Amino acid sequence: xxxxxxxxxxxxxxxxxxxxxxxxxxxMGMTEFSLRRNAGNFSAEEIENVRALKEKxxxxxxxxxxxxxxxxxxxRIMTMADEIRSWPFDAFIISDIGLxxxxxxxxxxxxxxxxxxASCLNAESVKMYQSMGFSRVILGREASLDDIKRxxxxxxxxxxxxxVHGAMCMAYSGRCLLSAHxxxxxxxxxxxxxxxxxxxxxxxxxxxxERKGMYFPIEEEDGYTTILSSKDLCMIDHVRELEDAxxxxxxxxxxxxxxxxxxxxxxxxxxxxxxxxEAERYKRDLFDxxxxxxxxxxxxxxxxxxxxxxxSRPTSYGYExxxxxxxxxxxxxxxxxxxxxxxxxxxxxGLEFIGPDVPLITAxxxxxxxxxxxxxxxxxxGHKGYIKTESPLKEGYxxxxxxxxxxxx
Numbered sequence: 001x002x003x004x005x006x007x008x009x010x011x012x013x014x015x016x017x018x019x020x021x022x023x024x025x026x027x028m029g030m031t032e033f034s035l036r037r038n039a040g041n042f043s044a045e046e047i048e049n050v051r052a053l054k055e056k057x058x059x060x061x062x063x064x065x066x067x068x069x070x071x072x073x074x075x076r077i078m079t080m081a082d083e084i085r086s087w088p089f090d091a092f093i094i095s096d097i098g099l100x101x102x103x104x105x106x107x108x109x110x111x112x113x114x115x116x117x118a119s120c121l122n123a124e125s126v127k128m129y130q131s132m133g134f135s136r137v138i139l140g141r142e143a144s145l146d147d148i149k150r151x152x153x154x155x156x157x158x159x160x161x162x163x164v165h166g167a168m169c170m171a172y173s174g175r176c177l178l179s180a181h182x183x184x185x186x187x188x189x190x191x192x193x194x195x196x197x198x199x200x201x202x203x204x205x206x207x208x209x210e211r212k213g214m215y216f217p218i219e220e221e222d223g224y225t226t227i228l229s230s231k232d233l234c235m236i237d238h239v240r241e242l243e244d245a246x247x248x249x250x251x252x253x254x255x256x257x258x259x260x261x262x263x264x265x266x267x268x269x270x271x272x273x274x275x276x277x278e279a280e281r282y283k284r285d286l287f288d289x290x291x292x293x294x295x296x297x298x299x300x301x302x303x304x305x306x307x308x309x310x311x312s313r314p315t316s317y318g319y320e321x322x323x324x325x326x327x328x329x330x331x332x333x334x335x336x337x338x339x340x341x342x343x344x345x346x347x348x349x350g351l352e353f354i355g356p357d358v359p360l361i362t363a364x365x366x367x368x369x370x371x372x373x374x375x376x377x378x379x380x381x382g383h384k385g386y387i388k389t390e391s392p393l394k395e396g397y398x399x400x401x402x403x404x405x406x407x408x409x
Contacts, residue, residue: 003243003250005273006062006161007266010255012046014262015061016053020396021263021356022270025060027093029255030084051088063089066115069096081106093138104133111135116163121147123154130158137161138251141168141233142298145245152246159248164235165265165286166253168297170196197229234294236283239272242299259343260325261289263398267356281359288322321403329353329387329397337369337388338395346379346387346399355397363391 007023009015018026028050054061063084067073077084077099084107091111092103095118103112112134114120119140120129126137136159139148143162152160169176176196179185183193233253235242242250250273252265264285271279286294326346330339340346348366355361370376371384379385387393 001248003273004161004248005266005269006249006251007262008166008252008255008257009061009262010257012049012053014255014259015050016396017259017263018266019053019057019059021266023059023266025062025090025249027062027064027251027255029064030087047086047088054088060090061088062091062093062113063087064093064115065099066093066095066117068117069098074098078102091136097132100132113161114138116140123151126151126155126158126160130155135159136248138163144301145241145299148242148245148247160246161249161251162242162247163233163253164239164242164250165233165269166257167292168230168233168295170230229292231295232292233297234286234291235296235299236268236272236286238296238299239269243273257290258325259328260323260398260400264289264354267354278359285354287320290321292320323352323400324403326351326399326401329393329395329399331395332393333386336390337386338393340379340385340387340399342379342381342383342385344381346385347377350401352400352402353391353393353397354400355394358397361391361393361397363389365389365391 002024004024005022006025006027007018007021009018009026009028015026015028050061065077069077074096081102089107089110091113092099092107093113093115094100094103095115100112103110112132113136114129114134116138118129119142120126120137121140121143129137138161139151141163143151148160148162151158176192179191179193179195183195185191185193235250239250250269252262252269254261254265264282268279268282268286270276271282276282325343327343328341330341332338346368348368351363351366353361353363367388368376368379369386369388370379373386376385387399
């Protein structure tokens, strides 16, 4: 069985992008019970759209229910069996074991996937979850390649999934209390305020007593620094090693990221998995899309709290971004004239277009048209507009331009 590429879908547009740009499956949240409560998620009104897309593509959709359930949350979900049944989910991603009886009773035909929030890192735990009815375990992010191989050998029939790209937390498998402490918003209840990305001021050098000479990289801007913000995970150069270790699914983080992020990251990993001869060209986008410094996380480290591992050190700067996402090409309505889904102001100069199998198209013959088909110098978000060009565009292509401020703190 080929390894699965699993992409984030924070809303319906991102779900379409994930499938169009190469994902085999996508994970999405129900607003009340997802750890990305602010990602947009999906409402009951979108059921038919999601179902139609799933039937058209034949791809799989997983529902994240991975918050830590309080009593009120458990009581609420027990009343929602009929609503949940109407969604076209193939599996439920959960961390709270109290949900197992409810889900097995009401949805016996759907799979149970153990969330990374459960911090499953050894074969004995995997065997226990298997006995409870789980068909897949999303390993804790602290699992190394050696851990994965040993778990695979011990429990060969269990599917193993791991995050391979995206944001990391300065907490064990994302179990963080910092947001609740500083902002009154619990990351374990889907309302993380990302306090680890905030700017902090230090009055003394940061050095741990037992690790003389090992300093947190502190670079101040206006007197503040992001000492708690971890680097981003990127395993694009190690896809074969991940597959050889025994993973069934490679997971991309980012339900709160943009459509552009979902598209280019999914596309890059798709090409890497497929061994596409132009994979390196698609990989370049990973360094242009919004990201922090990259790391290989714990996959090659000697342990989950390895002081020498670069993941244990914070990034010394904020986000880096070289491109600005402008919009999406819509249907062709005339000879070389296309509708536009405008997300940022579009001007005719410096536009680039990318597609699922097209690394880059540049065009110098761009003409912008307003909603009345009159030529215009710019098109703004919230307005209807069109683009005219002889370039071979297709519906769903993404429009971008070089950012005027490539470093975003």
